[in-house]
Amino acid sequence: MSRRSVRTERRLFLADGPKAVEGALGVPDCVVEVFATPAASRAYADVLASARLVTLVDDRAMASLSDSVSPAGVVALCRHLDVPLEEAVSAAAGQPRLLVICADVRDPGNAGTVIRTADAAGAAGVVLAGQSVDLYNPKTVRASVGSAFHLPIAIESDAAAAVDAARAAGYTVLAADGSGELDLFDAELAGPTAWLFGNEAWGLPDELAALADHRVAIPIHGRAESLNLSTATAVCLYASAQAQRAARGSVGTARDAGAH
Structure with missing residues (x-):
């Protein structure tokens, strides 16, 4: 999902961080899956409570999903939501x-x-x-x-x-x-x-x-x-x-x- 062409073709993107994930979870049918480290799943339990599917991953896997210098440990795979x-x-x-x-x-x-x-x-x-x-x-x-x-x-x-x-x-x-x-x-x-x-x-x-x-x-x-x-x-x-x-x-x- 790091390249625009891939995001466009699959109509999917990553929302990185608790605020982005919280916003995505507030949009019906936007979030496909949430990935979180064990520590983040505990720290942001309230945010993740409404997620249908949360997959726990280790820090190395999280680093591959996030482009942040200091990943917060929670990323959501989301469907595109732009409108005409x-x-x-x-x-x-x-x-x-x-x-x-x-x-x-x-x-x-x-x-x-x-x-x-x-x-x-x-x-x-x-x-x-x-x-x-x-x-x-x-x-x-x-x-x-x-x-x-x-x-x-x-x-x-x-x-x-x-x-x-x-x-x-x-x-x-x-x-x-x-x-x-x-x-x-x-x-x-x-x-x-x-x-x-x-x-x-x-x-x-x-x-x-x-x-x-x-x-x-x-x-x-x-x-x-x-x-x-x-x-x-x-x-x-x-x-x-x-x-x-x-x-x-x-x-x-x-x-x-x-x-x-």
């Missing part, structure tokens, strides 16, 4: 109303962190678009700290198609761009929003960013040249989440006032 693009977009059509599109994000740690941040901010879907890193790369799964199992994630080779699908579903598409014409804190973020993030090194291609409704820049008040992808994602998503929560609160207050 249409499902990820439609899932985001309800509450909350946040969708994340990653275009050509190559670093597995960054991809996993974006997924984790999207989950924490309350986004309802993530799309790994273009030539993005494999969702099932062990480092991606580990960096998501279980969040890869919490929300719908689509894999779409055509990044423009992902943007078009979001716009067709009624979302305002905002491209995170350091040279954007709109300041993040001047942007209208209360409505349905799909954030478009680009590659760690060169950002978004002009032709893809041009498909967005607006290019949005995070203001830099100090001397730093820019923010890295993970930090920019967190700032943008939490700005949207806060704006949407405030808007829902205002609507609720107005309704309550009208009831009296």
